[in-house]
Amino acid sequence: MTVLLTAKKVSKVYQMGEVTVQALRDVNFEINKGEFIVVLGPSGSGKSTMINLIGGMDTASSGEIYYQEQPLHQATERILTEYRRNAVGFVFQFYNLMPNLTAFENIQLSTQIARNPLDPMEVLAQVGLADRAGHFPAQLSGGEQQRVAIARAVAKNPEILLCDEPTGALDFSTGIQVLELLREFNKTMGKTVMIITHNAGIADMADRVFFIKDGRLEKIQVNEHPLDPEEVSW
Numbered sequence: 171m172t173v174l175l176t177a178k179k180v181s182k183v184y185q186m187g188e189v190t191v192q193a194l195r196d197v198n199f200e201i202n203k204g205e206f207i208v209v210l211g212p213s214g215s216g217k218s219t220m221i222n223l224i225g226g227m228d229t230a231s232s233g234e235i236y237y238q239e240q241p242l243h244q245a246t247e248r249i250l251t252e253y254r255r256n257a258v259g260f261v262f263q264f265y266n267l268m269p270n271l272t273a274f275e276n277i278q279l280s281t282q283i284a285r286n287p288l289d290p291m292e293v294l295a296q297v298g299l300a301d302r303a304g305h306f307p308a309q310l311s312g313g314e315q316q317r318v319a320i321a322r323a324v325a326k327n328p329e330i331l332l333c334d335e336p337t338g339a340l341d342f343s344t345g346i347q348v349l350e351l352l353r354e355f356n357k358t359m360g361k362t363v364m365i366i367t368h369n370a371g372i373a374d375m376a377d378r379v380f381f382i383k384d385g386r387l388e389k390i391q392v393n394e395h396p397l398d399p400e401e402v403s404w
């Protein structure tokens with residue numbers, strides 16, 4: 171197994187005036203190439219903080235994070251920008267598409283800044299939306315918008331796809347479709363997928379499950395037989 175990312179004794183403290191919040195405490199983990207990881211934990215436990223550090227959107231207060239050999243904890247803003255552009259794709263709960271760009275243009279925009287992008291139209295076809303290329307986000311359903319958002323993240327051809335509650339705004343069957351796409355990206359392209367969710371059912375399709383509580387990585391569970399997306403329920 172190839173280790174893609176390593177976190178050693180990572181802590182994150184937010185200082186808001188008089189108030190100090192310890193969002194992560196001495197967290198250690200490795201993420202392997204091609205893994206499907208689900209992060210579970212109560213609200214406020216530090217899940218988003220963890221994914222923001224992995225994605226180079228924020229920096230740790232202490233500890234070390236390496237992407238392959240590259241230390242992210244010491245990286246300049248320029249290096250972090252490069253890392254976010256090329257190594258990481260993001261999928262959010264509320265899609266975050268540009269409302270004034272079509273589905274195709276949303277995807278094209280992200281490929282324009284990446285080093286080794288895929289063809290936007292091909293990826294749009296892969297998510298089953300070739301016939302919606304010219305639609306604006308407001309002309310698409312929530313599930314379709316999320317599929318465009320996944321296409322946008324995948325088209326950059328990143329090594330890691332970080333997804334923060336990707337099914338949170340969707341009904342069950344649309345949520346399963348989205349999970350199927352994420353699984354397909356993981357299996358057919360061998361890329362790492364990490365999903366934050368409140369849905370414990372989604373954890374059944376992970377290779378490993380990270381349980382976060384009070385800023386600590388309490389437990390890592392290995393699933394010997396991950397389920398297919400259509401087998402999970404919540």
Ligand SMILES: Nc1ncnc2c1ncn2[C@@H]1O[C@H](COP(=O)(O)OP(=O)(O)OP(=O)(O)O)[C@@H](O)[C@H]1O
Pocket residue numbers: 184185186191192193211212213214215216217218219220
């Ligand atoms: N930018 C910030 N400034 C100050 N405090 C923050 C900031 N971001 C997060 N926190 C605090 O850090 C803690 C962890 O937050 P985080 O968003 O990582 O939790 P979470 O597990 O993702 O929660 P949820 O499931 O509700 O999204 C919380 O107490 C939160 O209020």
